[in-house]
Amino acid sequence: MGALNHLKVLDLSRILAGPWCGQCLGDLGAEVLKIEHPDGGDDTRKWAPPYVTQADGSQKDGAYFTACNRNKRSVVIDFSTPEGAALVARLAEEADIVIENFKVGGLAKYGLDYDSLKQKNPGLIYCSITGFGQTGPYAHRAGYDYLIQAMGGLMSITGQPDGQAGGGPVKVGVAVSDLFTGMYATVSILAAIAHRERTGEGQHIDCALFDCQTAMLANQASNWLVGGINPERMGNAHPNVVPYRAYQLADGHAIIACGNDSQFARLMARLGRPELAEDDRFKTAPARVIHREQLEEILDGIVIGWQRDQLIAALEEEGVPCGPINEVQDVFSDPHARARGVEVPMTQQDGTVIPTVAFPARFGKTPAEYHTAPPPLGASTEAVLSERLGLDSAAIKALKASGIIR
Helix, strand or coil: CCCCCCCEEEECCCCCHHHHHHHHHHHCCCEEEEEECCCCCCHHHHCCCCEEECCCCCEEEEHHHHCCCCCCEEEEECCCCHHHHHHHHHHHHCCCEEEECCCCCCCHHHCCCHHHHCCCCCCCEEEEEECCCCCCCCCCCCCCHHHHHHHCCCHHHCCECCCCCCECCCCCCCCHHHHHHHHHHHHHHHHHHHHHHHHCCCEEEEEEHHHHHHHCCHHHHHHHHCCCCCCCCCCCCCCCCCCEEEEEECCEEEEEECCCHHHHHHHHHHCCCHHHHHCCCCCCHHHHHHCHHHHHHHHHHHHCCCCHHHHHHHHHHHCCCEEECCCHHHHHHCHHHHHHCCEEEEECCCCCEEEEECCCCCCCCCCCCCCCCCCCCCCCHHHHHHHHHCCCHHHHHHHHHCCCEC
């Protein structure tokens, strides 16, 4: 039984940040109802190709959708109608958590905002995920991940420096601002649950992509706030640690990452240059940062003569962090990934198999659960309305006929 199996979640979100939060809660045992619009549902169902190949050979939903929507039941309700909004409000009455990512104030006209829903459910934890938050001069703006990576400073420190081949700001290859926000939303919701258990109080959570991205600047933010150093793009290099980047070898590339002086000493000994670990220019971590260019030029000249697998094996023996630069297909065929069970195949009711990526934390007592494959649109609408709201077949048939549900 999952740690959160006592919680009910109403997920009104779409795209990535909100659904990622909902999936995390679902993986940990919460029951998650994903409310979708009759006109195609979550936008990412159409973000394709590639598509999911159904058991009958047809192609329906985009692979993107499957990344963040397992362990949910899809319920199609058009809550732009009074009848549909009333159905969602009734579901919210017995929910512990609501997740939404509409524009600021966008749900008030349907009576699905926090102030409306808390009247009948004062213990409700209501998490609003937006680009820029509920307050501030940008609160009205829409915020997609790419925009937030740019405005939140991440792109200014990602990519090759100006003046080098390919120089210029670059976005990260996955929507990390959305994912950061989904994780912060999950943590915040769990904190609110802990507060409710002590006090009985629900609350509203304002979770903004811009704020979360700024928080995830981490040491780079501190380099500016504490040291007055405005970080610059450094390609694969690290602003505070040397050596710590990708190196060109005889047959490819490898990462060498020395986080302390003892690792650096072992690296130099294995590369046949132990005297460099005693050189005043390189002996300490701060000295290596100051004399980065000289050290990197020496290292480039040494490692270019090594084969990748040979160097990795040699440095592993010395306890020096080193590894290959894998493509995504390499990650899932890696023996360590297989041993850790990172790929989890799930099966829909019609036999369609959808491979997903495991929840990354391993629990000793309450492990993550994988009980519901990313659902077809509206797969649970009738069942949920019957189970949760007590609607009979005639009422459900009438709602279907009016286009309010599907």
